[in-house]
Amino acid sequence: GYGIDLFVSNALITMYAKCGRILSAKHLFNDIDTVDVISWNSLIAGYALNGYGKEAVELFQDMEVKVVAPDQVTFVGVLSACSHAGLIDQGLNLFKSMTEEFSIEPLA
Numbered sequence: 001g002y003g004i005d006l007f008v009s010n011a012l013i014t015m016y017a018k019c020g021r022i023l024s025a026k027h028l029f030n031d032i033d034t035v036d037v038i039s040w041n042s043l044i045a046g047y048a049l050n051g052y053g054k055e056a057v058e059l060f061q062d063m064e065v066k067v068v069a070p071d072q073v074t075f076v077g078v079l080s081a082c083s084h085a086g087l088i089d090q091g092l093n094l095f096k097s098m099t100e101e102f103s104i105e106p107l108a
Helices: 006-018 022-031 037-049 053-065 072-085 088-100
Strands: none
Touching: 006 022, 006 037, 022 037, 037 053, 037 072, 053 072, 053 088, 072 088
């Protein structure tokens, strides 16, 4: 890894994504020894922001495999990605899973 703090790594993932450097964000994410839900959320939101809806959904699925519990921010990112990419059925299924599988209630 880069030998830097997780907080800084998460901020860098967000920065890279906002600057359109999604591959740099992904490489940094992959180099972090122990990622947290914020790391996952940062990359999912980065994919959404840069038009990579399919990749955001795949990352969400990887998150489930690694047994990292999503939070409301996770769902905002992945649902936004589905919306922008026209992934209507996947978005609807994810929205249903938010309440049915993860007991997360949508806000407003």
